[in-house]
Amino acid sequence: MPELPEVQTIINGLNSKIIEKKICRIAEYRKGTVENSLPNMDYGKVKLVERRGKYIIIKTTADCKIVIHLRMTGKLIFEVDSDKQSKYCRAEIFFSDGSRLIFDDVRTFGKIQIMKKNQAVPAIEELGAEPLSDQLNPEFLSKQLKNRKAPIRNLLLNQNIIAGLGNIYVLEILYRCKIDPRKQADRLSLKQIEKIVGQTKIVLKEAIEKNGTTISDYRSVEDQSGQFQNFLRVYQKKKCKCGTEIKRIKMAGRSTYFCPSCQQ
Ligand SMILES: [Zn+2]
Incomplete structure (x- = not known):
């Protein structure tokens, strides 16, 4: 998608x-x-x-x-x-x-x-914050995640909190933040929330620079593939750079990838 x-x-x-x-x-x-x-x-x-x-x-x-x-x-x-x-x-x-x-x-x-x-x-x-604008900042995200018991991965996919993220980028962002996708949102520290905000902007900007990610059938208007799939670190990967095998589980019906050693 x-x-x-x-x-x-x-x-x-x-x-x-x-x-x-x-x-x-x-x-x-x-x-x-x-x-x-x-x-x-x-x-x-x-x-x-x-x-x-x-x-x-x-x-x-x-x-x-x-x-x-x-x-x-x-x-x-x-x-x-x-x-x-x-x-x-x-x-x-x-x-x-x-x-x-x-x-x-x-x-x-x-x-x-x-x-x-x-x-x-x-x-x-009804859409939530635009992630590349100042609307997405640590105060905003802390407020949105307050008292939320759902896993952070599911809440980052919620378009009414942050607009535009899907499964691939959410998993890459959490991997770079070293946060387990299953972690209950209200248990994140302010430092971790700051990291999520920072990495969201970085990952999205890098991906736009590489014209997006083509896993199955996304094409640009010139019918060209994106290149960011070559820079993914966890999505559909077998091994983390730490040597641990990447774990694949189902969350809300979709494949979730993470490194059980790096992401806590
Ligand atoms: Zn690892």
Whole structure:
């Protein structure tokens, strides 16, 4: 599933490709992919592409915005060649110069919502702190984790606390902080919370620099893989650099990796 660095990489790509392009048509090929509250409207030109958590928001010069969530397997591929097709194309955004943005999605959980500029997206309103902004700081996180008995790994995945983190980056962050993912959140010291905040920013920035992580099928808008998978230290690894075997357990139904010697 694309997490914050992958979504940011896609946004950086879109901002270099589709700004100023006039949207002439949005086509839906699989029912339920596009939710359009403004069917016959002039969509205007693309002004800016922004991110909030894992959401992609395309702002236009008209009174509209396009909100995209890629979910499990969604991809946005920018294409100038009109003959080129993609295998799991669910929708397309056509520009007046003949180029288009293909929304390819094998598992079909992704969504495109077209709405008025000031229309609120309830799921976005509920999102927690943006990890790369000052919103995420030790005071904020201490407050959020206070009296929480759940394992820290599960709470870091909660989009209403921190927006944008998924399983891969949460495990890398906890590994670098030397914190056991099963550790009860309210038992973390302030020092450990400070570490989590610091490493969250560092890991995400490094991953954005490497254009994200491609484990299965994430691609940038140029249909390129990310490179951060080559820099992961614990996710899907066999051995820690200390020599201990990395342990793999299931937490909330998903694989969790950690080093039982380094992470306490
Ligand atoms: Zn270790």
